Amino acid sequence: xxxxxxxxxxxxxxxxxxxxxxxxxxxxxxxxxxxGTGVGGTWYWNRxxxxxxxxxxxxxxxxxxxxxxxxxxxxxxFSPQPETLRYLEHVADRFDLRRDIRFRARVRAAHYDQAAGxxxxxxxxxxxxxxxxxxxxxxxxxxxxYPRIDGREDFAGPAYHTGLWPKQPVSFAGKRVAVxxxxxxxxxxxxxxxxxxxxxYVFQRTANYDLAGxxxxxxxAYVREVKANYKEIWDTARxxxxxxxxxxHERSALAVSPEERQRIYEEGWAVGGFHFLFDTFxxxxxxxxxxxxxxxxxxAKIRATVHDADVAELLAPKDHPFSTKRPPLEHGYYExxxxxxxxxxxxxxxxxxxxxxHGVRTADREYAVDSIIFATGFDAMTGxxxxxxxxxxxxxxxxxxxxxxxxxxxxxxxxxxxxxxxxTGPQSPSVLSNMPVSIEQHGDWIADCLSYLRAHGVKSIxxxxxxxxxxxxxxxxxxxxxxxxxxxxxxxxxxxxxKPRQLYAxxxxxxxxxxxxxxxxxxxxxxxxxx
Ligand code: NA7
Numbered sequence: 001x002x003x004x005x006x007x008x009x010x011x012x013x014x015x016x017x018x019x020x021x022x023x024x025x026x027x028x029x030x031x032x033x034x035x036g037t038g039v040g041g042t043w044y045w046n047r048x049x050x051x052x053x054x055x056x057x058x059x060x061x062x063x064x065x066x067x068x069x070x071x072x073x074x075x076x077x078f079s080p081q082p083e084t085l086r087y088l089e090h091v092a093d094r095f096d097l098r099r100d101i102r103f104r105a106r107v108r109a110a111h112y113d114q115a116a117g118x119x120x121x122x123x124x125x126x127x128x129x130x131x132x133x134x135x136x137x138x139x140x141x142x143x144x145x146y147p148r149i150d151g152r153e154d155f156a157g158p159a160y161h162t163g164l165w166p167k168q169p170v171s172f173a174g175k176r177v178a179v180x181x182x183x184x185x186x187x188x189x190x191x192x193x194x195x196x197x198x199x200x201y202v203f204q205r206t207a208n209y210d211l212a213g214x215x216x217x218x219x220x221a222y223v224r225e226v227k228a229n230y231k232e233i234w235d236t237a238r239x240x241x242x243x244x245x246x247x248x249h250e251r252s253a254l255a256v257s258p259e260e261r262q263r264i265y266e267e268g269w270a271v272g273g274f275h276f277l278f279d280t281f282x283x284x285x286x287x288x289x290x291x292x293x294x295x296x297x298x299x300a301k302i303r304a305t306v307h308d309a310d311v312a313e314l315l316a317p318k319d320h321p322f323s324t325k326r327p328p329l330e331h332g333y334y335e336x337x338x339x340x341x342x343x344x345x346x347x348x349x350x351x352x353x354x355x356x357x358h359g360v361r362t363a364d365r366e367y368a369v370d371s372i373i374f375a376t377g378f379d380a381m382t383g384x385x386x387x388x389x390x391x392x393x394x395x396x397x398x399x400x401x402x403x404x405x406x407x408x409x410x411x412x413x414x415x416x417x418x419x420x421x422x423x424t425g426p427q428s429p430s431v432l433s434n435m436p437v438s439i440e441q442h443g444d445w446i447a448d449c450l451s452y453l454r455a456h457g458v459k460s461i462x463x464x465x466x467x468x469x470x471x472x473x474x475x476x477x478x479x480x481x482x483x484x485x486x487x488x489x490x491x492x493x494x495x496x497x498x499k500p501r502q503l504y505a506x507x508x509x510x511x512x513x514x515x516x517x518x519x520x521x522x523x524x525x526x527x528x529x530x531x
Pocket of ligand 1: 146147148149182184186203205206347375376377378
């Protein structure tokens with residue numbers, strides 16, 4: 001059976017683009033299928049006002065090309081989504097990627113043909129494409145979910161999910177708007193919509209510990225310094241725990257005096273972003289008592305920012321430890337509640353009962369609105385994979401195999417699915433890391449692996465069950481050492497009814513994970529069966 005391509009990559013976001021580049025360099029005939037009409041993935045779909053990355057601009061991008069690093073100029077410390085999309089479009093042009101990408105091509109199914117040792121990929125239009133290697137670059141946060149609320153379809157006005165935002169700008173000027181959710185997305189969208197809307201209702205179920213972004217325009221001297229130090233920056237990020245190029249402080253929040261602790265927290269807060277979490281103390285996600293000190297610090301910041309004491313109390317989380325849900329970065333979120341046109345609706349006191357043609361009905365009243373924004377998140381990590389009909393050896397479906405939760409080796413492959421790879425898949429550091437660092441690591445590892453297979457005349461590669469079992473146990477063990485499993489969050493699948501509860505990403509550290517992956521490769525792909 002002749003092959004149409006050596007490799008098919010699903011998705012032309014940041015990971016699919018990089019994988020295309022690397023596999024092309026390795027001499028493979030590659031095709032990328034992308035559902036959207038352009039490159040960019042997350043940055044293509046999430047066009048809502050206020051969207052931006054939560055990694056500093058200088059560390060959110062590709063590191064493989066010094067020329068690219070030198071020539072690209074970010075405008076802000078945390079640049080906004082239109083700029084990130086422009087960056088990725090620039091990369092696509094600069095490296096001539098589009099000629100191997102087919103847009104408007106949603107993959108519906110991928111079946112392994114055991115006799116031929118190849119994959120048959122079926123698109124929405126019914127066309128079939130045969131390849132040796134299948135690489136999923138679908139992204140861990142790309143299957144949007146809507147809340148299960150009665151009458152959701154009855155609302156007569158426009159309703160938007162932030163992860164499926166229209167390409168045409170949406171104006172909320174003079175409108176009454178409801179935002180459902182208070183996760184990282186809502187925290188970005190609320191201050192922007194608040195500036196336009198006549199009235200904005202924010203429906204909060206769980207308050208979050210939002211960290212100050214401290215965003216600002218980039219100063220040319222700072223940019224020059226960053227550009228001169230890129231090698232060190234990326235080396236640090238690659239060896240770090242979470243993929244950020246921050247300093248390492250092996251110190252407990254409990255080992256210093258209260259005054260010293262306050263000083264260190266204030267410093268991290270003033271720098272902004274995840275510095276507060278990763279650049280202050282090393283035990284915040286491991287030790288509840290240490291965690292309490294950070295939680296109280298953030299609550300104090302909320303109380304100091306929000307003028308209405310009752311609203312501040314509702315916004316200050318008390319029901320889960322700090323950073324056991326993804327901490328959002330905020331750029332004017334708390335200040336937005338000081339505006340006359342913004343109202344916080346506490347869904348613990350007055351739960352949503354139903355949506356109506358006119359708006360949202362809670363236990364005590366109906367909120368009539370012109371538009372609804374669902375900032376309700378994603379079926380993270382596994383959703384985009386299991387929504388496709390992927391079948392491996394013997395017709396085994398990925399959905400069935402993962403019915404009790406994902407089972408992978410290194411988060412990059414799964415037993416029963418030969419020649420299939422996942423970039424930033426479940427049980428890899430993925431969403432618990434600065435994504436571009438993990439994307440490049442996986443892209444490099446997969447490209448090197450395929451080069452090895454070709455050089456050694458190997459036709460198929462697949463993790464052994466034993467290696468997979470070992471990795472699954474190790475991932476669970478790493479999770480159990482932290483406070484993260486204690487809290488309901490999308491990190492543990494709690495936002496999707498019936499989803500098996502476990503920490504879906506590997507929290508053993510980006511640096512150690514890279515070392516492990518490199519060792520596996522150096523040992524002739526230890527833990528994989530080569531055939
Ligand atoms: P998240 O973080 O999953 O947030 C979704 C929000 O929607 C969260 O506040 C939920 O409350 C809320 N939600 C979900 N269902 C309902 C219902 N039925 N009623 C009221 N509120 C509801 O998604 P985001 O898009 O903000 O962020 C996802 C990630 O993308 C982000 O962390 C970054 O990594 C990028 P809950 O907390 O469940 O009580």
